[in-house]
Amino acid sequence: MSTSQQLPTHHEGGPKPIKRKHSASYYVHRVSESLSTRISKILCGIFLTLLFIIGIAAFISWLSLRPHRPRIYISSFSIPGLDQSNGFENAEIRFNVTARNANRAVGYYYDSVEAFAYYRDQAIGSTPLVDSFYQEPKNTTILYKVLKGATLDVNNDRWKEFRNDRALGTVVFRLDVTAMIRFKVSTWDSKHHRMHANCDVAVGRDGSILATSKNKRCPVYFT
The missing domain is CATH 1.10.287 (Helix Hairpins)
Known part of the structure; x- marks a missing residue:
């Protein structure tokens, strides 16, 4: 066979890769x-x-x-003798304040609890409600008080204004309740906070609280 008739041979162009062996x-x-x-x-x-x-x-x-804020309500409020023209001579305001602690694990220390009565934004009386008391969680306390004599400032002219409103069917007052409060959680007591509860109260011709005001929750804020 001649050289020109020999089959072509293939030569690899590069070196073969070297496999690395790891230890x-x-x-x-x-x-x-x-x-x-x-x-x-x-x-x-x-x-x-x-x-x-x-x-x-x-x-x-x-x-x-x-801690949730105390819940304050006016459960009763009355002015006996409102139908009498000379009732101012023995005028008095009777009321019950209901304080509710809705917390499960937080108690309240109430100090220096006071009530202030207003008519047309004019102060007509004030009185201490209680010096101090501790209110357990999930507890309700009712405070009863009467404004009269030195604690109630109602003269003949003011009484006439009461009776003029009474003739229209409703006499509106505002009872503000203030107190210094500390919160108690287990063995820890907070610092004092001044609580304010503003309660609008309407009485009817007989001088007794109207159903729209009875047990109505009062707005509460702290300063």
Whole structure:
């Protein structure tokens, strides 16, 4: 066979790749890194889960311990003798203040509780209700008082104004209740806060509180 009739031969153009052989310590290191990564992820997941649970528990505790404002109502209010022209000579205002503690775990210390009566934004009387008392959680306290004599400033002219309103069917007063309050949670007591409750009260021709005002919740704020 001639040289021109020989089959072409193929020659590879480059060197063959060299396979690197790793030592046993290399594979041990890789496995160790993989395990470390997995353990880190597991620990991170556990930490985040615990943090979430603690956050939920803290939020629930805050909701249960967060102090709510006292709930103040006027359960009764009357002016005897309002139908008498000379009733101012023995004028008096009788009222009951209901204080409700709606908290489950927070108590109130009431100090220096006072009541102020107003007619057309003019002060007509004031009196201390009680020096101090402690109110347990989920508890209701009723304070009864009478404004008369030195604690009630009603003259003949003011009485005529009462009777003029009475002729129209309604006489409107405002009773403000103030107190210094401390909140108690377990063994911890807060600092003093001054509470104000503004209660609008309407009485009818007979001098007794109207149904629209009885047991109506009074707005409460602190200063």
